[in-house]
Amino acid sequence: MLMATSTKHIEQAYRLAKDRYAQLGVNTDQALQALARISISVHCWQGDDVGGFENAGQALGAGLAVTGNYPGKARTPQDLRRDFEKALSVIPGRHRFNLHACYAEMDGRKVERDQLGAEQFRNWIAWAKSLQIGLDFNPTYFAHPKAADGLTLAHPDPDIRRFWVEHGIRCREIGAAIGRALGQSCLTNLWIPDGVKDTPADRKGPRARLLESLDAVFKKKIDRKHNVDTVEPKLFGIGSESYVVGSHEFYLGYAVSRNILLTLDAGHYHPTEGIADKISSVLLYLPEIALHVSRGVRWDSDHVVTLTDDLQAIAQEIVWGGHLGRVRIGLDYFDASINRVAAWVIGTRNMAKALLLALVAPIARLKQFEAEGDFTARLALMEDAKVLPFGAVWDYHCHRSEVPVGDAWLAEVKRYEREVLSQRH
Ligand code: RNT
Ligand code: ZN
Numbered sequence: 120m121l122m123a124t125s126t127k128h129i130e131q132a133y134r135l136a137k138d139r140y141a142q143l144g145v146n147t148d149q150a151l152q153a154l155a156r157i158s159i160s161v162h163c164w165q166g167d168d169v170g171g172f173e174n175a176g177q178a179l180g181a182g183l184a185v186t187g188n189y190p191g192k193a194r195t196p197q198d199l200r201r202d203f204e205k206a207l208s209v210i211p212g213r214h215r216f217n218l219h220a221c222y223a224e225m226d227g228r229k230v231e232r233d234q235l236g237a238e239q240f241r242n243w244i245a246w247a248k249s250l251q252i253g254l255d256f257n258p259t260y261f262a263h264p265k266a267a268d269g270l271t272l273a274h275p276d277p278d279i280r281r282f283w284v285e286h287g288i289r290c291r292e293i294g295a296a297i298g299r300a301l302g303q304s305c306l307t308n309l310w311i312p313d314g315v316k317d318t319p320a321d322r323k324g325p326r327a328r329l330l331e332s333l334d335a336v337f338k339k340k341i342d343r344k345h346n347v348d349t350v351e352p353k354l355f356g357i358g359s360e361s362y363v364v365g366s367h368e369f370y371l372g373y374a375v376s377r378n379i380l381l382t383l384d385a386g387h388y389h390p391t392e393g394i395a396d397k398i399s400s401v402l403l404y405l406p407e408i409a410l411h412v413s414r415g416v417r418w419d420s421d422h423v424v425t426l427t428d429d430l431q432a433i434a435q436e437i438v439w440g441g442h443l444g445r446v447r448i449g450l451d452y453f454d455a456s457i458n459r460v461a462a463w464v465i466g467t468r469n470m471a472k473a474l475l476l477a478l479v480a481p482i483a484r485l486k487q488f489e490a491e492g493d494f495t496a497r498l499a500l501m502e503d504a505k506v507l508p509f510g511a512v513w514d515y516h517c518h519r520s521e522v523p524v525g526d527a528w529l530a531e532v533k534r535y536e537r538e539v540l541s542q543r544h
Contacts, residue, residue: 129524133515136508143481143504147512150478153443154516159470160215160255160306160449163222165462166202167193168455171221171262181261181269181312182356184420187456191540196224198543200246205535206463207250209528211520212471215252217308217449218243220290221259232263233285237296244300253303255449258290260311272332273313273325273364280332283311287336291346298345306409306447308382309336310351314359325364330373337377349380349409349447353387356419375404383408384451385429386415395432399440411451412470421452424466430473438477458540461532468528472513479512480504 137147164170168185172195179185193199203216220232223239230239237244247254260271260283268274271283287309294307313325337348352370353363367388374381381401383394394410401408412433414422424430437446450470454462481504488497517524523531 126518129511129514129518132508132511136511136515139508140479140481140512143500143507144483145479145481147479150475151512151516151519153478154471154475155212155520157443157448157471157474158213158215158253159467160217160253160447161203161206161463161467162217162450162452163199163203164219165450165453165466166199166459168459169219169262169453171219171223171259172196173221173223173225177262177264177267179262180358181266182314182358182419183261183312183453184357185453185455187454189456189458191536191543192455192459194543196222196242200243201539202460203463204250205532205539206460206467207252209464209522209531210467210471211517211522213252214467215255216243216247217255217257217306219257219259220286220293221262232259233282233289235286235289235293237293237300240293240297244297247297247301253301253305254297255306255308255447256290256294256297257308257310258287260286260309266312269315269358270313270325271311272336273311273329275324275328280328284332284335287332288339291336291339291341291348294346295341296345304344304347306347306349306380306449308349308351308409308411308449309333310353310382311365312356312359313365314353314356314363315361316358317361319362322362326369329364329369333373333377337379347380347407347447349382350374351382351384351387351409351411353384353419354389371401374401378406380407380409380447381405382411382449384411384413384419385433386411386413386419386421386451390415390417393429393432395429395436398433398436398442398446402440402442402445407445407447409447409449411449412466413451421454423452423454423457423462424450424469426469426472430469431476434470434473434477435480438474439480439482458532458536460535460540461529464528464532475513475516476509479507479509 140147193202274280294305298305350370352367385394414424416422450466514524
């Protein structure tokens with residue numbers, strides 16, 4: 120173990136870093152306080168390759184592709200809860216867990232998606248309560264025989280549409296039950312795969328049907344204290360390369376006109392199009408937004424979130440724009456080629472790092488230069504700020520949050536792999 124990770128060195132390094140940042144008018148203590156208040160909604164589906172526990176006997180489909188066969192994935196809700204607790208134990212801060220409807224617990228009896236209720240999530244709610252964490256929720260519009268042709272809420276068959284409308288209604292009610300039980304609102308995110316592989320002859324019909332289906336799903340008013348609704352657009356997917364019914368324009372219009380939230384997924388736009396620049400625009404029209412922070416590599420591949428420029432741009436927009444209270448930050452990726460607990464930890468710690476980087480940036484000074492028209496000074500400081508002693512502030516944050524500093528968390532996760540994950544077959 121390196122001596123640099125001893126308490127004395129961590130504190131010394133922090134004091135030096137704090138002085139360095141103070142010269143630029145940045146208060147790192149305040150930045151750390153702000154960071155501690157941010158909860159990241161961590162997606163359950165990294166833990167078991169978007170498998171769920173419903174046994175619908177249907178391939179994932181819907182353009183969702185999980186590659187890799189690293190051993191030790193969660194096979195049961197108990198496994199998944201235990202794995203996530205392990206991940207939480209090495210991530211600084213208090214975070215949330217984001218469930219999908221296909222993670223329902225059936226107690227030996229098959230409950231169809233249009234019949235689901237809070238009962239099937241009783242154990243999840245009790246668990247979240249015991250950990251004092253919040254839960255978010257998603258209807259599952261894939262991995263089901265009634266979604267096998269890639270259409271759900273926009274399906275031409277009214278019976279299939281009715282089935283999925285009922286699923287959406289049930290899921291909002293489950294969200295409300297979760298929010299009521301936990302005393303904090305549950306974000307229920309609606310994403311559907313609907314789209315087609317090749318050039319459609321009719322682009323209008325499916326969108327008109329989706330609009331009607333959504334209005335039926337969202338008809339019942341639910342107290343926002345308990346459940347908050349959001350819709351997630353996408354540009355294209357595997358098998359829906361030519362047309363996706365729920366596009367960005369479709370859902371932006373929908374969210375604004377219905378006063379619900381919009382989810383911006385980092386992998387759902389043109390490969391070089393970031394979501395950071397969208398935040399300040401959509402927040403002029405919407406009360407809040409949600410994010411699915413992901414990392415697309417060439418396509419919407421949902422790689423583990425790393426500390427890229429894209430990620431930093433997202434965090435900067437949230438923090439520098441003063442939007443922290445209006446952006447529900449969630450993660451969305453699934454990698455089955457590495458240890459899944461580590462995948463959670465790496466992505467979530469990176470999201471937190473990006474937020475801290477934005478919080479300790481000399482933004483007041485940058486904005487001042489900009490206001491004075493001194494773009495030379497703005498660029499110069501932006502670039503020099505990139506090599507400020509951020510690592511010392513992050514280490515101190517981990518240390519104070521009583522989680523491993525630096526890469527020491529990996530030893531913990533490796534031990535868990537030896538003792539728990541490798542015993543699963
Ligand atoms: C798919 C969407 C959606 C899913 C999850 C599993 O492209 O990003 O959010 O990843 O619902
Ligand atoms: Zn997503």
